[in-house]
Amino acid sequence: MLDINLFRKNIREVAENLARRGFVLDVATFERLEAERKDLQTDTQTLQSRRNTLSKQIGIAKGKGENADALMAEVGGLGDQLAKHEARLAALQKELRAFLLTLPNLTHASTPSGKSEADNLEVRRWGTPRVFSFTPREHNELGEALGLIDFETAAKLSGARFSFLKGGVARLHRAIAQFMLDTHTQKHGYTECYTPYIVNSETLTGTSQLPKFEADMFSVKKGGAEGEGETLYLISTSEITLTNSVADTIIPAESLPIKLTAQTPCFRSEAGSHGKDTKGMIRQHQFEKVEMVQIVHPQKSYEALEELTRHAEAVLQALELPYRVMALCTGDIGFASAKTYDLEVWLPGQNTYREISSCSNCEDFQSRRMQARFRNAQGKPELVHTLNGSGLAVGRTLVAVLENYQREDGSVDIPSVLQPYMGGMTVISSAK
């Protein structure tokens, strides 16, 4: 959520920044709501003040045993008017908040301007794509030929966009996740977390999946599908639970930065992406991800973004998977982010780079929604900055390993750093 004071002081600048995203700010609506709010709030508070004063006088009078009828008559007359004002003010403030909640974050000056994915800026590249002596196959072909990725069974159980892994591939999937967690906890200083997979709507509002992106979420009802209970949601990333862990708290300054990581499933309804990546494991309703979250001092967040991105890169480097780093442009960047780097891994089967991690600095956009603060040098509570990044998407990493490490006979070499997690196995073949 954006700071409402920016709107009061500099709405022009806010509108210009949002326009970089292609977002048209409804200035007229804001100004109408704000003007009405201002008058109404002043009037309401004047009435409240009058009532409070009179009520106090009644108390004093009664304490002395004096007659307070005249005072009570006057304050009684305020009641209706006050109730009306208060109700209207509450409605208005709700409307203003709802308006603010639908606005995306301002983008940082260093985020390149652009309209779409095509305008993203390549920042750097690492590794050289392997030269194959045969035509490399896509992971789904490989997995099915090995008999270790079973999309049919997954479809029978659940429908499209799910996968059922077996044997060496299932184990490789687990090994990848474990390797990532160990890397981040042992080398990068993150605290490993195990978090809920089902959360309430307030939590989702904190990280801004709600109210705007409800269609992307899977929801469940407490008390069963027909239950009367509140609607809860399956997390679409552990950014949600990790970041919201500091919601409504004042963090001691010396505890910053807080660095958290977790491996969780991610559930995405993928509404609006029909026909996109329908083959294979690239776009699934359920996938595992190891997430990194940092809660930092506002002056350190851009430093932290570079660090966090390097942490994600370190995993790709250890796995010896070629990749490139893209600075997302204003037209492609996420709703909550001021600046984002995407890591794109080389997929020889598809002969292209594909997103495998997204590292974002959300500045105070989420912390304002969550009321996550720290005590600054002046002793005053101040909003922290929040960052998150995939470190990495486990399913897509599995895809990348399968495609990059495939042999002509369809078996797959296991990257050396993963072998200890595979009980010393060095290759996955159909025999296993």
Place this chain on the structure above:
RNA sequence: GGAGACGUGGCCGAGUGGUCGAAGGCACUCCCCUGCUAAGGGAGCAUACGGACAAAAACUGUAUCAAGGGUUCAAAUCCCUUCGUCUCCGCCA
């Protein structure tokens, strides 16, 4: 699932209808005192949103005692609902 207790500021904790935004303590900040180091004295110290101001501070108003609703001229205090915590019982991995 059943029975009961509880939810107050950064923390502990008092407060059952009126001068309570809330005693007291701890922590923290500033000042004073003091050679004996978890010593003493004084002052300050919640948050959010408004108002006014060029702006900040000071000032001032409103709201906030888990959340929401109700009763009342007036609610931390009374009533209802929800959430959470604790204890006991039941069930369960």
